[in-house]
Amino acid sequence: MGSAKDGNEVSVETVSMKLVKAVEEGGYTMVNTEELKSWVDNKEDMILIDTMPADHYKSKRIPTAVNAELPVAYADVTPEQREAFVSLLGTDKDKKIVIYCGFVGCERSHVGALIAKEEGFTNVVRHPGGIIAWIDAGYDIESDD
Known part of the structure; x- marks a missing residue:
């Protein structure tokens, strides 16, 4: 029995290797769903950013998250998207x-982490499981519905 629900361990390995490479290249760290839940519950001093499209964010998000939609590829970031994302980061570079x-295979969070690092932020953390892992863990979500 492997990691993949559907039995396709190669797909899990492919996504895992892509994630590891992105983290190494991006110079940021990661947090798993359980630890992020404790940060949210303990009102950790952080900015939590959901990079999904606005309609998705409005329908389901991790509590306290703010939204800044980013594309799945860094090369596709528009100046407006970058500006909106950077404006959420504030001025405290150590925040x-x-x-x-x-989800793990989605790269919007990687794009955001790269931008934050480029802007000089030193404590950049990616939650690779995203909203799907949060929901799969049975944690409460917020929505505008």
Whole structure:
């Protein structure tokens, strides 16, 4: 029995290797769902950013998250998207910045982490499991519905 629900361990390995490479290249750290939940519950001093499209964010998000939609590829970031994202980061370069998107294979959070690092933020954390891992763990979500 492997890691993949569908039995396709190669797909899990492919996504895992892509994630490890992105983290190494990006120079940021990661947090798993359980630890992020404790940060949210303990009102950790952080900015939690959901990088999914606004309609997705409005329907389901991790509590306390703010929204800044980013594309799945860094090359596709528009100046407006970058500006909106950077404006959420504030001026404290040591502030914990936690970024997530939909799921492990989604790269929107990687794009956000790269931008935050480029802007000089030193405590950038990616939550790779995203909203899907949060929901799969059975944790409460917020929505505008």
